[in-house]
Amino acid sequence: MCTLVFALRPAPGIVLAATGNRNEFLARPARAAQVEPGPDPVLLPRDLRSGGTWLGLNARGMFACLTNRRGAVLDPGRASRGELVLEALRSATASAAKERIGKVPGNRHNGFHLLFADANEAWIAVCDGVRLEFRPVLSGLLLVVTERSYGAGEGVREAEVKRECAPLFSDPGLSAATLRPPMQRHGEVPLEGACVHADDLGYGTRSSLQLVVRESRAVELLWTEGHPCTDSPSDLSAQATALLRT
Template identity: 40%
Template sequence: MCLLAFAWQVDDQPLLLLGNRDEFHARPTRPAGFWDDRGHPQLLAGQDLQAGGTWLGVTRNGRFACLTNIRSGNRVEGVRSRGSLVLDYLLGSTAPEVYLQALQAQAGDYGGFNLLVGDSQQLWHLHSHGAIVQAVEPGLHVLSNADLDSPWPKACALRDGLQHHLHASDQQLLALLTDSRQYPDEQLPDTGVPLAWERRLSAAFILGEEYGTRACSLLRLQASGEVSFIERRFAAQGMSAGEQRWQFSVTG
């Protein structure tokens, strides 16, 4: 994923998460769904068909995980797929903190990433540059292609929107993810990519023929154990490509 805003343990609700996945439109992807036909009926997630992993998912027993890449002008691909990090946590039973601590020594085997893993009781974050593991404190947070809570303009705007719409409808929350405005050059981070690319990537919702926002997602874990997941998909230039919704109760 490329942009997340989430409320963790706010107002007696374990998690409310909004996120956009930006990717090349030609990259083969399977929409979110339960992985019954892949031998994992407890897993709800999309799938990157090129590398086999995922970027955001939740299980029937309440484990969830998501990942963002770290942007750098020096594009270095790891020998392993970052999407496997999300998948391995979701399909396992290791506690979130222990899972990330075990990854610290291997972080350099992957391209730069942020990884969030948790359940209804705890949430942990790993930033691969420095291999720093930390518990996420209750409150509102944002995560894009830098460290947790880095004040990039689109991240701050999404956090503010979430703060003002915590009790809004799913429709209103998802609308926050479709902000396509680009920000002035003086507000942009310097991540080492060309300025023209930095401008394009400054939007929360990226429009383009070859590259852009391909999915907007909402994940909600309630204190009652109810889980809600929504995925809205998009094709080139932001054309709608479908929407699916799921709701289930945590078991086990």
């Protein structure tokens, strides 16, 4: 992901909610989100180049999402950061994921931010490619994470997205559909919008996610393959709810 907005327990009856866009080079192959069956089924998209992913939801209700980190160590020989989401999703709880991710050497991957959350707690792992540290995400706190977060140079995009999302996350009528409009926003400078069109650079928004998990384990999940400003979302709510109720 390049822009992620997340909250744990943002409103009554809601366990967690998230909205975000993935920006990537247009030529990089990827598969849309779907349920992968097996002993530990998960719902996630796939990066078809490295085999990892940038987000996912497991049957225990664990959500994980990754952004790169700007200005960090960048070594093409290091392990894919997409492995980290898969590693987190092998855990049943956020505390177990924290323990698992904490065993990963800080220099195994290039810099990243990794959010992982269950119904009770959420953490974000911040790594500059050398040092790994964990920060708790407080219940009710609106968190905006991009490649520029945690001292890596936040700008206009982060402030605008937070301003637009804050009233939506605190609204009792919060739903996946209401979280979609902020991800359709364009910036005066292409890379400062949540939705990016930079075809001349071979780069842009490739997909968009809106997720709401309720205490009843009912899930609302909208997935857009392409630009959320022009492409229609696929409703994966039934598949996601069935996953959590297996």
